[in-house]
Amino acid sequence: MSYNNETDTGRGGTDRRTMNYGKEQVAVYRTYANPLEGVRTIPESSFDGRDNILFGLEVRVQFEGEEFLPSFSEADNTTVVATDSMKNFVLHQAGEYEGATAEGFLHFVGTEFLETYPHVEAVTMSATEYPFDERPVPGDDGFDPSDLVFRVSDDESAFGEIYLEREGDELRFEEQTSGVTEIELVKVKENSFTGYVQDEYTTLPEREDRALYISLDVFWTYSDPEDALGDEPQRYVPAEQVRDIAQVVFHEVNSNSIQDLIYQIGLRVLERYPQLESVNFEANNRTWIEVRDDLDGDAKVLREPPRPTGYQQFSMDRSDLEEQ
Ligand SMILES: O=c1[nH]c(=O)c2[nH]c(=O)[nH]c2[nH]1
Structure with a gap:
């Protein structure tokens, strides 16, 4: 199962055609995001939080809405938010997000998208983290992790996906996957x-x-x-x-x-x-x-x-x- 390459979410049942569009491979980096603190620890892991001094994500945005039909069937772009603008939107919001997680960021940007563009009925936001490792440097008492230099890592990476849909004046958030x-x-x-x-x-x-x-x-x-x-x-x-x-x-x-x-x-x-x-x-x-x-x-x-x-x-x- 490949969550991040899913092009048809299958949502909306069999009576609705597949119709969506968006931007993928939006690489965004944020330095000095808020740290993740206060997570519960477990016996299998020493992980108890992350500084988020360097936070990188490859983001995918997908818009859905009946009002996009004329853009496909009549070459009418009146309702089309250019995917290039979606990319700029994501990059801008990376400076506004005050939380500390990939899923939180995706939910924040998804909410902003739906609030900014009332004709968008639903948005799927997903992301794979770009991992960076702290590097040990000599400190007063042995080696300490550098708060300046990070190794670009090809280790495992965190994944998140959220689906937000409009329901009247409210936004409904019932589907997510983390990984x-x-x-x-x-x-x-x-x-x-x-x-x-x-x-x-x-x-x-x-x-x-x-x-x-x-x-x-x-x-x-x-x-x-x-x-x-x-x-x-x-x-x-x-x-x-x-x-x-x-x-x-x-x-x-x-x-x-x-x-x-x-x-x-x-x-x-x-x-x-x-x-x-x-x-x-x-x-x-x-x-x-x-x-x-x-x-x-x-x-x-x-x-x-x-x-x-x-x-x-x-x-x-x-x-x-x-x-x-
Ligand atoms: O862990 C395994 N499961 C399999 O089903 C399988 N089949 C195989 O050829 N090697 C392995 N190893």
């Missing part, structure tokens, strides 16, 4: 893959112990979408903590498949955050192929896997936790 994408983890031993179908097509040897390399996207929804905004930090689920849960569960569990592993991660996420309604996974198997296992102890030589690659998708909600 963390492109987590990449390798566990060198204590993973198995056994017991699968053996027939004339099977060439893969069973493995009691394999090195397992996964890439993982995790998405979640809150029972109350307002909790996604971060205005009440105690109820906000930081992407950094979910990433840390994934790596801790990977460390702790001797899984018999990626399917088994993501289920265990999902249970832990639902356990830690009662405010969440659902967790969704997309995993990819990047496991290396063993070339030599004749070395001392657990040592092996491995190589890149050839194409094609396997994947797993799975969604969970609180009923999975209750069944345990």
Whole structure:
């Protein structure tokens, strides 16, 4: 499932045609945004907030509204807000936002869009964070994180999407998705893959112990979408903590498949955050192929896997936790 490339949200039922337009890949950077403070900590993570000295997002905007029909069917641009203007709007609002989260920013900009353009019926705003890492520099007592220099990172990044629609004079906010994408983890031993179908097509040897390399996207929804905004930090689920849960569960569990592993991660996420309604996974198997296992102890030589690659998708909600 690719939330950020979704072009047809499918909302509005079967009686309505697909009609939307917008701007994507709007890169926006904000220095000295407000810090995220007061989040609840969990045993799996040391994350307790972020300074937001450097905050970067790649934003996607999508407008919907019946009044856009003439722009498609009659070449009439009277109602069209140019997508170039949407980009300028997002950039401007990055200076106005006073909160501390990606989801909060998306909700803020979406609200401003609907208030500014009364003919827009609904807006979907999504974003992927550009990750930056604090760099350690010598301080008075060992190394401290620099508050000036950041490493441009290609690590996992936070994801957010919100859907806002007009209902009379009110704005309705009932749909959101948060996430963390492109987590990449390798566990060198204590993973198995056994017991699968053996027939004339099977060439893969069973493995009691394999090195397992996964890439993982995790998405979640809150029972109350307002909790996604971060205005009440105690109820906000930081992407950094979910990433840390994934790596801790990977460390702790001797899984018999990626399917088994993501289920265990999902249970832990639902356990830690009662405010969440659902967790969704997309995993990819990047496991290396063993070339030599004749070395001392657990040592092996491995190589890149050839194409094609396997994947797993799975969604969970609180009923999975209750069944345990
Ligand atoms: O964790 C795994 N799940 C699978 O379904 C699978 N299939 C496969 O060939 N290797 C793996 N590994």
